[in-house]
Amino acid sequence: MGEILFLAHRIPFPPDRGDKIRSHHLLKALAELAPVHVGTFGETDADMAAEAELESIAASHRLIRRTKPLALAGLEALASNKPVSLTAFDSAALRAWVSQVLSERPIDTIFVFSGQMGQYVPDDFAGRVIVDLCDVDSAKFDAYGVDGTWPRRVIDRREGRVLACEEERLAHRADATILISSNEASLFSSRLAKRDGTDIRVIRNGIDADLFDPANVTPQRDLVQARGPQIVFTGQMDYLPNIVAVERVMDAILPRLRAQHPKATFHVVGRAPVQRLLDRAGKDNVRVWGEVPDVKPFLAAADIVIAPLAIARGIQNKVLEAMAMARPVLLSPEAATGIDAVDGKHFAIAESDEAMVQQALRLIDDTGEAIAMGHAARAYVLAEQSWPAMLADLAGLVGRGKGARNAA
Incomplete structure (x- = not known):
């Protein structure tokens, strides 16, 4: 050879x-x-x-x-x-x-x-x-x-x-x-x-389920100690689809969540945030973290990981990572593409802004459902999305x- x-x-x-x-x-x-x-x-x-x-x-x-x-x-x-x-x-x-x-x-x-x-x-x-x-x-x-x-x-x-x-x-x-x-x-x-x-x-993309194991990750202290639901988005923040998705949360989803949960906070975690995102940091319960040493503590501390992408090619690693961390993931149909999981069991799919809000409120208010979805998500990743299998x-x-x- x-x-x-x-x-x-x-x-x-x-x-x-x-x-x-x-x-x-x-x-x-x-x-x-x-x-x-x-x-x-x-x-x-x-x-x-x-x-x-x-x-x-x-x-x-x-x-x-x-x-x-x-x-x-x-x-x-x-x-x-x-x-x-x-x-x-x-x-x-x-x-x-x-x-x-x-x-x-x-x-x-x-x-x-x-x-x-x-x-x-x-x-x-x-x-x-x-x-x-x-x-x-x-x-x-x-x-x-x-x-x-x-x-x-x-x-x-x-x-x-x-x-x-x-x-x-x-x-x-x-x-x-x-x-x-x-x-x-x-x-x-x-x-x-x-x-x-x-x-x-x-x-298909796989996931290192041993690396993304919530049992081995200490949740980010800032989020754990904060009051109200903590919503997290991860990704490269000079990439246009991620920018648009984050602005969608800031403009159309977070304000409606805060109408019922005033302390709800949206965390943007990822390197190279563009100026228009940095300009919104610290306003209206938005935190833009930029590059962090490790995204796993932020995932571990999230009440919901959100991925409302309008343009999403292939399989989204950010979704698999959050699922491996046993978090409830709220995502658009585009972000779910290529992941053969079950809507309502392994993650929650919502198309419109209103549907995103309603799904988020349900996961926030029903912690039992959120926990069960997170456990099911990790089980799915372990069984179906390991790198050796892929x-x-x-x-x-x-x-x-x-x-x-x-x-x-």
């Missing part, structure tokens, strides 16, 4: 956000099958500080700090008729490293994590190519192009259009294309101009399992 080249748009360490959690577990699983060479980017000091962890698992690696301004990536995209998503992650240094690894090592499989990295697969590579798109990014930009404001919606429409072409190219280039849920796989297939010659697979078919997919074909 040969070796594996793993290309990821963000370093899979530390595994502290949705895409990095997925790439982290994929990389660990691949490293158990064969030597893995990793080419990736870092964006923050924490990313770059995690290089030692990457070195401990990779046979070799190249970590490049991504500093290209978005405006420059946009100009390059216009000039080349490429998606901004690709030009933002285009690096001559990484291309040179990939070429060197392919010439010096017996690479028989290239595993591409996220569509931005497909540009590094040489046309003449004869081995196996696996592309994990995670979700359909072009569809996300299409949605932004409908709902956004000018001129951003014009930019997003273009990005959705040209990115869809790149996604289709990758689907035909790859031996298999992975999506994060059956819904995303069906959506992706429906958007292909030509489906023949593509192999669309599903690998990655059981990975070996065969990359040509290391029983009956795997010779890609070359």
Whole structure:
């Protein structure tokens, strides 16, 4: 058996956000099958500080700090008729490293994590190519192009259009294309101009239920000592769908909850909150925490974890994490996509703002129901969403399992 080249748009360490959690577990699983060479980017000091962890698992690696301004990536995209998503992650240094690894090592499989990295697969590579798109990014930009404001919606429409072409190219280039849920796989297939010659697979996100175990977590003292219901949202807070979801809670849900529970407090927990969220911190029972060392204490102390996302591609790690922590989760239908749990038993789904409020009030007022839902949620995660179960078919997919074909 040969070796594996793993290309990821963000370093899979530390595994502290949705895409990095997925790439982290994929990389660990691949490293158990064969030597893995990793080419990736870092964006923050924490990313770059995690290089030692990457070195401990990779046979070799190249970590490049991504500093290209978005405006420059946009100009390059216009000039080349490429998606901004690709030009933002285009690096001559990484291309040179990939070429060197392919010439010096017996690479028989290239595993591409996220569509931005497909540009590094040489046309003449004869081995196996696996592309994990995670979700359909072009569809996300299409949605932004409908709902956004000018001129951003014009930019997003273009990005959705040209990115869809790149996604289709990758689907035909790859031996298999992975999506994060059956819904995303069906959506992706429906958007292909030509489906023949593509192999669309599903690998769902898992959860580290030992790490997210409420028995081993001390709840955040500030929330425990506070009076009134504590509502928590977690996520990357410069990501537009998260921003919109948080503003929905602030504007349409929290005020109605406070009409009956004046001490109800909404906690926004996650790195890089944008200024428009910071401007609301400390007002109307809203706390914006920004980046915290660990989200688990906030989940453990929450009366309700809320995820009212209007745009949600794939499976939401924030939902699985809260469920693993045995918390009652109130979420939109979009945020529940890809999680085969039962509404009313494992979590509570509500579509409209009014339904969100009524569901929240019921969970606040009926603590027995809330506790039972949390216990059922954790039991579901343990039985259905562990990482080993999710990655059981990975070996065969990359040509290391029983009956795997010779890609070359």
